[in-house]
Amino acid sequence: MFGPLICKPGASRSNKTGPWRTEFRPKFLKKNCIACNMCLIVCPEACISSQPLALSDGKGALSGQGKNTYDFDPDYCKGCGICAAVCPKQDIEMIKEDPALQKG
Amino acid sequence: MSKTLFNSGHTACAGCGQSMAARLVVDAAGPNTIVVNNTGCLEVFSTKYPESSWGVPWIHSLFENGAAVASGVESAIKYLGKADTINVIAQGGDGGTADIGLQALSGMLERGHNILYVCFDNEAYENTGIQRSGLTPYGANTTTTPPGAGAKSMGNIRYKKPMPEIANAHGIPYVATASAGFPQDLQRKVKKAISIKGPKYIQVHSPCPLGWRHETSFTIEVAKLAVETGLYPLIEYEFGMISSRRQIIPKPVEEYLKVQGRFKHLFKLPEEIKKIQEIADNNIKKYGLKVEG
Numbered sequence: 001m002f003g004p005l006i007c008k009p010g011a012s013r014s015n016k017t018g019p020w021r022t023e024f025r026p027k028f029l030k031k032n033c034i035a036c037n038m039c040l041i042v043c044p045e046a047c048i049s050s051q052p053l054a055l056s057d058g059k060g061a062l063s064g065q066g067k068n069t070y071d072f073d074p075d076y077c078k079g080c081g082i083c084a085a086v087c088p089k090q091d092i093e094m095i096k097e098d099p100a101l102q103k104g
Numbered sequence: 105m106s107k108t109l110f111n112s113g114h115t116a117c118a119g120c121g122q123s124m125a126a127r128l129v130v131d132a133a134g135p136n137t138i139v140v141n142n143t144g145c146l147e148v149f150s151t152k153y154p155e156s157s158w159g160v161p162w163i164h165s166l167f168e169n170g171a172a173v174a175s176g177v178e179s180a181i182k183y184l185g186k187a188d189t190i191n192v193i194a195q196g197g198d199g200g201t202a203d204i205g206l207q208a209l210s211g212m213l214e215r216g217h218n219i220l221y222v223c224f225d226n227e228a229y230e231n232t233g234i235q236r237s238g239l240t241p242y243g244a245n246t247t248t249t250p251p252g253a254g255a256k257s258m259g260n261i262r263y264k265k266p267m268p269e270i271a272n273a274h275g276i277p278y279v280a281t282a283s284a285g286f287p288q289d290l291q292r293k294v295k296k297a298i299s300i301k302g303p304k305y306i307q308v309h310s311p312c313p314l315g316w317r318h319e320t321s322f323t324i325e326v327a328k329l330a331v332e333t334g335l336y337p338l339i340e341y342e343f344g345m346i347s348s349r350r351q352i353i354p355k356p357v358e359e360y361l362k363v364q365g366r367f368k369h370l371f372k373l374p375e376e377i378k379k380i381q382e383i384a385d386n387n388i389k390k391y392g393l394k395v396e397g
Contacts, residue, residue: 007154007155007156008156009111009156009158009159009160010111010156010157010158010159011154011155011156012111012112012113012114012150012151012152012155012156012157013111013112013113014113014155015113015114015115015152015155016113017112017113017114017115020118021118041128041287041288042124042287042323042324043124044116044118044119044120044121044123044124044127044323045112045114045123046108046110046111046112046127047112073112075112076112076113078117078118078119079118079320080118080119080120080313080320080321080323081119081319081320081321082119082124082320082321082323082324084321085321085322085324085325086324094321
């Protein structure tokens with residue numbers, strides 16, 4: 001085989017999809033968050049994270065640790081609004097996208 | 105950024121149910137996994153050359169032979185004596201599973217390979233421009249089954265192929281249907297399937313905002329409504345017998361149809377909606393979905 005046919009795992013992270021947002025971006029209000037983890041689970045872009053927990057073990061959701069620490073990565077968010085739709089506490093709002101803030 | 109084996113930066117549409125489901129499946133399976141992909145949306149948007157979203161070894165060959173390639177991979181790791189430590193997942197869309205890849209899938213199930221086959225069912229060939237597939241539901245508007253004037257054309261005239269039952273008829277240890285609307289349930293089924301030796305089949309209902317013409321934020325809601333109306337029963341079969349089902353308090357099918365543009369034309373044809381209600385009622389009766397008492 002010639003050339004680099006095999007790319008590195010997760011190399012798609014170099015492809016910033018943030019500029020795909022045309023209308024809305026999520027705003028994490030960080031007031032009533034109960035750390036249920038739903039926004040993180042359902043994000044199709046895998047661009048929601050929380051601090052300072054280890055997320056893979058799911059313990060944060062049970063103990064309520066990491067409340068109000070959830071946020072999204074504007075480099076990858078496509079603005080679909082699923083996180084705001086599933087949030088049981090309506091703690092995520094979709095706000096008008098500001099072209100000046102758009103990164104990517 | 106959360107730790108995941110399916111990374112950001114893929115080129116799926118905003119609100120894609122399939123990219124969500126694919127991440128849930130591979131994260132549930134864990135890092136000791138080899139993924140074999142049929143051609144389809146998932147293959148195209150997750151591996152835009154020269155990038156890959158996958159954090160596990162991943163291979164794509166053709167539209168129809170994901171199951172056959174996975175059979176070879178599984179045989180090779182068995183020969184190397186690593187069969188107990190590495191999971192093999194073959195996956196494809198509904199077209200690559202129920203139409204084009206059915207022969208390879210049937211062969212894989214029949215030969216008894218230790219592989220989990222996951223079908224991401226978005227109910228049409230969405231990647232090539234929303235053509236009807238064998239898993240497109242009755243009445244749906246696709247580019248090859250467009251609704252027309254009056255009763256002359258009302259969308260897809262054929263019923264959804266009963267893929268889980270076809271897989272189950274092979275007498276394999278585990279068959280399940282899951283939904284992107286119930287992510288924890290989906291991950292539980294994947295973990296359970298991987299713990300079982302032999303061929304396994306899981307079909308995941310994955311909403312497509314582009315093809316189903318619903319709002320991108322409705323992805324989870326639409327998937328939930330499909331289950332709650334009885335149109336997409338969540339069932340598990342073990343060795344041919346139903347071992348569990350998700351029971352529901354049935355909602356009328358209109359609630360599921362009205363949020364999607366692909367069923368919009370049906371609201372001028374009430375008798376067709378009645379037929380879809382019949383499909384849901386039959387499912388509820390057949391699988392005992394209704395909550396008792």
